[in-house]
Amino acid sequence: MATRDPLLSNLKAVLLRLKENKQPITDGDPDLLILCDTMECILRKGLKKPGSLFGLYKRDYWCWMESMTTAPGSARLHPMFPIAIEACKSSNKVRSHQGRGRLLLRICLHKKILAVPIEQLLKNTRMLETWYDPLLSIIGSELLVESLTSLLFWASEIQFDLNIKNASFLDETWTLPVYRQYEFVPCKDLGVVIRHIRNRVLVAEVKPDSIGAHKDRLEPGDILDELYGESLYGSAKGGKIPSILRQHEGWPIYISVIKCHLRTGKVFYNIKDHLAVLRDEYAGFKVPIDRDPNHNSKSSKDKDQRDISHKLSGSSVHKVKYVGCTGVGKEGGTSVIESAILRVLEEHGRNPTTYKDVFLELGETNLITWEASDEDRIIMKHCYPEISSCGRRVDALLYFAYVAGDTTCTISKQFKCFVYLATCDKEVSELFHLFFSASQNTRTFLMQGSSVGMETCIAIRFRPF
Known part of the structure; x- marks a missing residue:
């Protein structure tokens, strides 16, 4: 019996x-694809695939992972x-065993539970x-699976921040397309011509x-x-999109692309x-061609069009x-915001050219600050229960700040004030307004002034102290 396997060596190297x-680690990291592909090969190696009697049903690693939730011992999962x-x-973005398995692997990486199904399988x-040949597989080999579980422990120490919504092509490939989520102002016409091609909604013009x-x-x-x-994958022509738009008439338009x-x-x-099909169906459509990878950064100094690919819908x-x-x-x-802003300005000065350009994302559950020059780099992240208040000084209206604790603010003993321009x-x-709306436990909304004349503070207080 082999004591080493090239797939484990590859897994160790990429980790x-x-x-x-x-x-x-985000979707843009090239090593992410290598990691996922290697894990898939490990899960498929030595996998028994009897399938159905007439070969109409083929099993994949997704099948045993799915059955694990109802297998004996599932209560301990x-x-x-x-x-x-x-x-x-x-x-409904994934419709095959391969697609569902790949989506599951991405979720497991994101949630740091990649080792869970394998550890549970070893207990049964x-x-x-039933699922693995002990002579051909890694998971079925007592020696090799020990090395695998050790490596998966390494994976749990790595922070993966993946956009789970980017799943519509996992049935076909591990290569992830660029995924963008946009918010447009309320309107009746975006000025976009679309066509339904092979279950996809394509922009023709x-x-x-x-x-x-x-x-x-x-x-x-x-x-x-x-x-x-x-999801618009598989939506019928002339049906789903008009219906959704009617339901949200007057709202900002949120589209994932x-x-x-x-x-x-x-x-x-x-x-x-x-x-190619779209070119034949729509006369004015020009098939896109390969272009300079720096196209976006060269075409515009404003990177707003390169929306953060990790943000949740509606961010x-x-x-x-x-x-x-x-x-x-x-x-x-x-009460601390007024003096904190002044203290930060005294330390860093009031010259905006010396400040760091960032994207501030208000998502459904987190407030995230991204590096503007590298949208894959998170500078800081706070969940809303950690944020206690936000505000600004009326003598410096463009400067605003929020206060966050080192844990949930109701029990935190240390707070910091983060200042932006x-x-x-x-x-x-x-x-x-978004701060107030996003905080799930908001209790009071205060517009208040201090007792120092012009140097007053306008603030939102999320929780009583």
Whole structure:
């Protein structure tokens, strides 16, 4: 019996590279694809595939992982694993065992539970013998699986921040297309012509000077993947999209888009057949060609069109400047904001050119600050229960701040104040509104002034202290 396996060597090598790289690991990391492909090969090696009597049903690693939630001992499973299984089963973006298995692997990496199904399988000897050949597989080999579980422990130490919504092509390939989520102002016409091609909704034309053409967010050849969080994969022509738009009339328009170009600038291979059909169906459509990978950064100094690919549907992203932070001690209420902003400005000065350009994303559960020059780099992340208040000084209206604890703010003993600079007063007001709306446990909304004349503080207080 072999005591070493090339797949384990490959897995070890890619995990070492990922541990050495900056974290978190995102969809743009080339080693992520290698990791996923290697794990899939390990899970398939020595897998018994009897299938159905007439060969109409072929099994994959997804099959035994799915059955594990109802197998003996399932009550001892990590609680996140059954949720991940159900998410894969209910997703209409993946429709094959391969697609569901791949989506499950990505969720397991994201949630740090990749070792859970294998550890549970090893506890069920009968199930293990049913699915894996002990002479041909890694998982069925007592010696090799020990090495595998050790490596999976390494994987649990790596922070993966993956966009789970980017799943519509996992049935076909591990290569992930560029995924963008956009918010457009309420309107009746985006100026976009679409066509339904092979279960996909493709952009055939974007009219010049239309809302859809703003900053090249939508381009001919792109695929509309979601509308208001609902998948458009397999949607009927003339049915689902008008219905969703009617339900959300007057709302901002939220669209998730699969870009026709990869990060390398090449046209996404798996949509080339779709593009060829679209060319024949729509006379004005020009098939996209490979282009310079730096196209986006060269075409515009404003990177707003390169929306953060990790944000959740409905997130609001603002390009601002990060000034700095300061500790405010044990008190996280609005009373500390005024002096904290002043202290940060005294330390860092009031010259905006010295501040760091960032994207501030207000998602469904987190407030995230991204590096503007490298949208894969997270500078800081706070979940809303950690944020106690936010506000600004009326003598410096473009500077705003929020206060966050080192844990849930109701029990935190140490707080810090994080200060930013916005481009206009309207944006600060919008951010305050979003802060208030996003906080799941908001209790009071205070617009208050201090007793020091002009140096007053306008603030939102999320929780009483």
